[in-house]
C-alpha cells in the first residue's frame with residue numbers, strides 16, 4: 001500500500017496535513033502520536049473506510065477500493081469495534097472467518113488460534129459473554145488467522161494484559177518476517193519498537209504543518 005499527500009479529515013475539514021508513506025512486503029509502518037492527533041483517521045482513510053480531503057491511496061498498483069475482491073483478499077483490518085454475529089460461538093466465528101477465506105482445515109487452525117489467544121475455556125460461548133479483553137483477543141485472532149498481505153490494526157494493544165501484549169508482538173513480528181505488510185497505530189512504545197520497521201509520529205500540536213515527518217528508521221529490516 002502507498003499513500004501520497006493524503007489529507008484526512010471530516011466533512012472536508014482536515015485534521016491532518018498531507019501524509020505520505022509506503023508499506024511494502026515485510027515492512028511494518030507504525031503511527032504514533034497523542035490522543036486526537038489523527039492516527040485512526042489516517043488508518044481509516046488509507047484503507048478506504050472514509051474519503052480523503054485530498055490525496056491518493058494505492059493498493060497493489062491500483063486505487064484503494066474497499067469492497068473490491070483484490071482488497072478483501074489482501075487486507076485484514078481491525079479497528080476499535082466489536083463485530084460479531086449473534087448466536088455464533090467464539091470457536092465458530094474463527095472457523096467462519098477461515099472458511100470465508102478458503103483456508104483448509106478450518107477447525108484445526110481455529111483450535112490452534114483459540115489456544116494461542118488463551119480462549120480455550122470460552123470457545124463455546126458467545127463473544128458477547130466474554131470480558132472486554134477476551135473479546136479483543138477473539139477479534140485479533142480472527143484478523144490474524146485469515147490470509148492477508150497487509151494487516152491494518154488500530155491500537156491492537158487495547159485491553160490486553162501484559163502476557164497477551166507480548167504474544168501479540170511476537171505474532172506481528174512473525175507475520176512481518178513471513179512477508180506481510182503491517183500498518184499499525186499504537187500508544188505502546190514497546191510494541192512500536194519491537195514490530196515497526198518505520199515509525200511515523202503524527203504531531204497534534206502542529207496539525208496543519210507536516211504532521212508526519214520523514215520516516216525514522218529504527219534499525220530493523
Ligand SMILES: Nc1ncnc2c1ncn2[C@@H]1O[C@H](COP(=O)(O)OP(=O)(O)OP(=O)(O)O)[C@@H](O)[C@H]1O
Pocket residue numbers: 010015033034035036037038039040041042
Ligand atoms: N467522526 C468524526 N467527526 C469529526 N471529527 C472527528 C471524528 N472522529 C474523530 N474526529 C476528530 O479527528 C481528530 C483525530 O481523531 P483520531 O481518532 O484520528 O485521533 P487518534 O490519533 O486516533 O486519537 P486516539 O489516540 O485518542 O485514538 C480528533 O480531533 C477527533 O476529535
